[in-house]
Amino acid sequence: MAKATSRGTSALSHRSAETRCKLLEAAGPIFAEKGLNGVTVREICGRAGVNIAAIHYHFGDKERLYIATVRYARERRAEQYPFPDWDAAVSEAERLHGFVETILRRMLEPDVPWQTRLLMREVLRPTEACRELVEDYFRPDFERLVEIVRALMPGRPSAREARQAALSVMGQCLLYRIAGEIVRQLVSEDEYEEAYTVESLTDHICRFSLAACRAWESAQ
Amino acid sequence: MAKATSRGTSALSHRSAETRCKLLEAAGPIFAEKGLNGVTVREICGRAGVNIAAIHYHFGDKERLYIATVRYARERRAEQYPFPDWDAAVSEAERLHGFVETILRRMLEPDVPWQTRLLMREVLRPTEACRELVEDYFRPDFERLVEIVRALMPGRPSAREARQAALSVMGQCLLYRIAGEIVRQLVSEDEYEEAYTVESLTDHICRFSLAACRAWESAQ
DNA sequence: ACTCGATTCAAACAGTTGTTTGAACTGCCC
DNA sequence: GGGCAGTTCAAACAACTGTTTGAATCGAGT
Numbered sequence: 119m120a121k122a123t124s125r126g127t128s129a130l131s132h133r134s135a136e137t138r139c140k141l142l143e144a145a146g147p148i149f150a151e152k153g154l155n156g157v158t159v160r161e162i163c164g165r166a167g168v169n170i171a172a173i174h175y176h177f178g179d180k181e182r183l184y185i186a187t188v189r190y191a192r193e194r195r196a197e198q199y200p201f202p203d204w205d206a207a208v209s210e211a212e213r214l215h216g217f218v219e220t221i222l223r224r225m226l227e228p229d230v231p232w233q234t235r236l237l238m239r240e241v242l243r244p245t246e247a248c249r250e251l252v253e254d255y256f257r258p259d260f261e262r263l264v265e266i267v268r269a270l271m272p273g274r275p276s277a278r279e280a281r282q283a284a285l286s287v288m289g290q291c292l293l294y295r296i297a298g299e300i301v302r303q304l305v306s307e308d309e310y311e312e313a314y315t316v317e318s319l320t321d322h323i324c325r326f327s328l329a330a331c332r333a334w335e336s337a338q
Numbered sequence: 339m340a341k342a343t344s345r346g347t348s349a350l351s352h353r354s355a356e357t358r359c360k361l362l363e364a365a366g367p368i369f370a371e372k373g374l375n376g377v378t379v380r381e382i383c384g385r386a387g388v389n390i391a392a393i394h395y396h397f398g399d400k401e402r403l404y405i406a407t408v409r410y411a412r413e414r415r416a417e418q419y420p421f422p423d424w425d426a427a428v429s430e431a432e433r434l435h436g437f438v439e440t441i442l443r444r445m446l447e448p449d450v451p452w453q454t455r456l457l458m459r460e461v462l463r464p465t466e467a468c469r470e471l472v473e474d475y476f477r478p479d480f481e482r483l484v485e486i487v488r489a490l491m492p493g494r495p496s497a498r499e500a501r502q503a504a505l506s507v508m509g510q511c512l513l514y515r516i517a518g519e520i521v522r523q524l525v526s527e528d529e530y531e532e533a534y535t536v537e538s539l540t541d542h543i544c545r546f547s548l549a550a551c552r553a554w555e556s557a558q
Numbered sequence: 559a560c561t562c563g564a565t566t567c568a569a570a571c572a573g574t575t576g577t578t579t580g581a582a583c584t585g586c587c588c
Numbered sequence: 589g590g591g592c593a594g595t596t597c598a599a600a601c602a603a604c605t606g607t608t609t610g611a612a613t614c615g616a617g618t
Contacts, residue, residue, distance in 0.1 A: 252524070
């Protein structure tokens with residue numbers, strides 16, 4: 119199966135790599151939108167312009183193509199929406215603002231790259247070995263948020279308290295990704311279009327969370 | 339199709355209603371767990387103990403059975419986990435606590451009835467005409483939360499501000515339903531088992547949200 | 559020019575899906 | 589008992605699924 123021999127490493131295996139790539143690039147957006155079971159191999163191959171049997175030949179079966187697609191998405195995850203690289207002078211409040219805005223953009227922007235959407239889907243629907251995905255895709259961001267939040271809370275909050283406060287921030291962000299349609303219906307359509315942009319959502323979530331963090335001790 | 343005529347309204351239509359009910363009761367838990375496309379009609383009919391063709395005869399097709407199941411779930415939604423019926427003496431903070439605890443129980447308790455699970459699934463995956471579902475299943479609770487939160491915020495918060503604060507509370511609750519597995523992994527397994535019960539989650543979310551609401555003006 | 563492994567391709571396969579059919583059964587009414 | 593609408597049933601249907609096959613094609617090495 120696509121074994122590069124001593125001789126033809128140039129053109130033949132080049133074609134192989136090209137087909138693999140075409141499959142991954144075609145499968146990515148479709149998997150990202152409809153998930154493993156919402157897609158047919160014929161749709162993937164059709165859009166990739168390759169034969170149906172190519173999936174079996176290059177990946178074994180549909181599920182291994184899916185896994186390879188997730189891995190591919192993670193490897194060359196578009197380095198869009200990177201977190202700001204703060205210097206020491208930036209206040210914690212500003213860092214929180216930057217963090218929330220970045221997270222919201224990653225989740226809500228309509229033209230977010232399919233790599234991100236696929237990883238998001240995978241993360242929200244813990245199926246198989248996506249534990250490592252959480253480890254190196256989600257945890258770094260989360261730990262970063264924990265530190266920001268911790269610095270915002272007066273006194274010496276325990277690590278556990280800081281983690282829970284960070285989860286409260288994440289929950290507020292996630293809501294609009296998960297239940298965006300319901301939110302749109304609960305507040306009116308007009309108000310949603312006007313007031314539920316990334317910018318104003320960022321403002322609200324930061325304002326809410328900042329108030330909560332700063333007033334932490336007093337609520338004890 | 340199951341038309342009750344003038345004469346045989348007793349035994350025949352009784353059998354019809356019984357079969358319909360058996361189908362709904364059998365389909366409900368399976369739909370709630372795996373969704374419309376994750377279930378086969380054979381599995382449903384097998385568990386219901388009726389013939390495959392019964393679905394077509396009584397409901398038309400699989401999708402209309404699904405819709406009927408959702409409606410059925412809504413009609414006789416188990417009145418478990420009702421909101422406390424507060425009298426005037428109860429403080430707003432206590433109301434918030436009761437609200438959050440009820441929502442968390444509805445979402446996190448493992449033995450929540452299938453009716454609730456099915457409605458939750460429907461609400462989280464806005465497919466077809468679940469708009470009315472949001473209207474009479476979700477909105478009443480939401481409006482109730484808005485009022486609680488509004489009363490907690492100093493000054494005279496606008497309706498929009500109150501709605502957004504309420505959404506921040508909902509988001510915190512939803513996180514543990516949607517991303518419970520990831521949360522479990524992010525905080526350690528041990529900490530999760532110990533500190534992420536409904537009770538302590540309620541405490542944290544209320545503490546966080548209370549602080550945020552009460553400090554609202556000052557963050558302006 | 560020929561060989562030979564790598565790769566592609568059209569076609570078929572085997573299994574499952576939701577749906578439909580037409581006959582058989584049920585129980586009420588005349 | 590005969591008629592008859594309502595209901596059940598086993599079987600088949602048609603469409604689609606992921607997978608496999610075996611021959612055809614390609615392209616570098618000799």
